[in-house]
Amino acid sequence: MEYRQLGRSGLKVSEIAYGNWITHGSQVEEDAARACVQAALDSGVTTFDTADVYAGTRAEQVLGRALHGLRRESIEIFTKVYWPTGPGPNDRGLSRKHIMESAHASLRRLQTDYLDLYQAHRYDHETPLEESLRAFDDLVRQGKVLYIGVSEWRAEEIGAAVKIAGELGLDRIVSNQPQYNMLWRVIESEVIPLCQEAGIGQIVWSPIAQGALTGKYLPGDGPPAGSRAADPRGGGDIQEYLTGPILDRVARLRPVAADAGLSLAQLAVAWVLQNPAVSAAIIGASRPEQVRENVRASGVRLDPALLQQIDDILGPEIRRDPALTASPAHRP
Numbered sequence: 001m002e003y004r005q006l007g008r009s010g011l012k013v014s015e016i017a018y019g020n021w022i023t024h025g026s027q028v029e030e031d032a033a034r035a036c037v038q039a040a041l042d043s044g045v046t047t048f049d050t051a052d053v054y055a056g057t058r059a060e061q062v063l064g065r066a067l068h069g070l071r072r073e074s075i076e077i078f079t080k081v082y083w084p085t086g087p088g089p090n091d092r093g094l095s096r097k098h099i100m101e102s103a104h105a106s107l108r109r110l111q112t113d114y115l116d117l118y119q120a121h122r123y124d125h126e127t128p129l130e131e132s133l134r135a136f137d138d139l140v141r142q143g144k145v146l147y148i149g150v151s152e153w154r155a156e157e158i159g160a161a162v163k164i165a166g167e168l169g170l171d172r173i174v175s176n177q178p179q180y181n182m183l184w185r186v187i188e189s190e191v192i193p194l195c196q197e198a199g200i201g202q203i204v205w206s207p208i209a210q211g212a213l214t215g216k217y218l219p220g221d222g223p224p225a226g227s228r229a230a231d232p233r234g235g236g237d238i239q240e241y242l243t244g245p246i247l248d249r250v251a252r253l254r255p256v257a258a259d260a261g262l263s264l265a266q267l268a269v270a271w272v273l274q275n276p277a278v279s280a281a282i283i284g285a286s287r288p289e290q291v292r293e294n295v296r297a298s299g300v301r302l303d304p305a306l307l308q309q310i311d312d313i314l315g316p317e318i319r320r321d322p323a324l325t326a327s328p329a330h331r332p
């Protein structure tokens with residue numbers, strides 16, 4: 001496993017991180033969840049990503065149990081706040097009240113005294129940015145949070161936060177967590193240039209497009225048994241990748257991966273790691289063998305001719321429009 005700097009901060013992260021959205025507390029049983037975490041640890045993964053909202057708060061509990069007893073200094077625990085964790089109007093968003101309450105609940109569920117990275121899961125259009133940034137800064141000063149980050153914020157939203165933090169002397173954002181993979185490149189034109197300038201690293205999610213880039217979903221066939229797309233708890237978001245034109249083109253990537261001595265999943269993870277703006281790729285897994293396969297993408301170098309072949313094959317199916325990054329206009 002290779003390790004990278006998280007943006008311009010002093011924190012090192014494993015360039016492949018393990019995340020538990022959809023899986024822990026939902027799609028997979030506790031023993032499989034623990035086996036995936038153990039496989040990640042055995043492979044040198046030190047960085048673990050979750051969120052208060054995953055599996056109705058159960059995902060943090062599962063991860064907390066799986067990591068319990070490990071040397072705390074040897075791992076980095078990342079979680080997030082924004083999406084609803086309860087029925088009330090203050091159980092969501094980035095108000096001072098919800099940030100403080102959700103942070104304390106996450107600390108309890110994760111069984112830890114501090115979070116290495118606390119991320120605003122979306123931009124909250126109903127809370128003044130200064131209020132959210134001050135609340136995050138207070139958590140940092142209290143030692144409950146070491147670094148702060150955002151997720152799926154637009155370039156102008158990140159820029160506004162950097163400016164306010166600079167003016168008020170508040171702790172600055174060190175990371176952004178966007179979706180990024182061979183098919184979804186919407187951060188390349190605006191978010192990445194701004195973040196590079198501001199020293200903000202990308203910790204990218206769904207590097208294999210939730211499984212769509214593994215080649216296991218075949219054009220014209222139903223999803224294979226046991227896959228995310230076949231599971232009613234799978235969230236449904238994967239469907240946008242399971243179109244005939246996308247799956248046809250993904251199938252054409254198979255020989256490209258084979259020529260490079262990689263599986264399709266490894267090629268997909270290696271592809272996001274070629275971008276120096278990326279601090280880590282967060283992989284998900286429903287079983288430990290997937291972790292063991294995908295972590296082998298760490299350290300792989302892809303040559304420019306191969307990258308060009310990928311672009312030529314995926315062609316019009318690649319999404320690049322920065323406007324596709326969006327947070328809800330109102331709190332959910």
Ligand SMILES: NC(=O)c1ccc[n+]([C@@H]2O[C@H](COP(=O)([O-])OP(=O)(O)OC[C@H]3O[C@@H](n4cnc5c(N)ncnc54)[C@H](OP(=O)(O)O)[C@@H]3O)[C@@H](O)[C@H]2O)c1
Pocket residue numbers: 018019020021022023049050121151152177178204205206207208209210211212214216226227228229265282283284285286287289290291293294
């Ligand atoms: N900030 C955000 O808004 C946000 C949103 C989404 C995710 N995330 C973060 O990113 C993490 C990863 O997201 P993700 O789970 O969508 O990532 P992903 O790595 O693109 O997809 C993981 C899924 O693909 C399948 N898979 C993985 N390796 C495979 C292999 N070698 N062969 C066949 N199938 C394989 C598994 O599903 P099946 O076996 O069930 O098919 C696995 O659960 C999340 O856990 C979370 O931490 C953040």
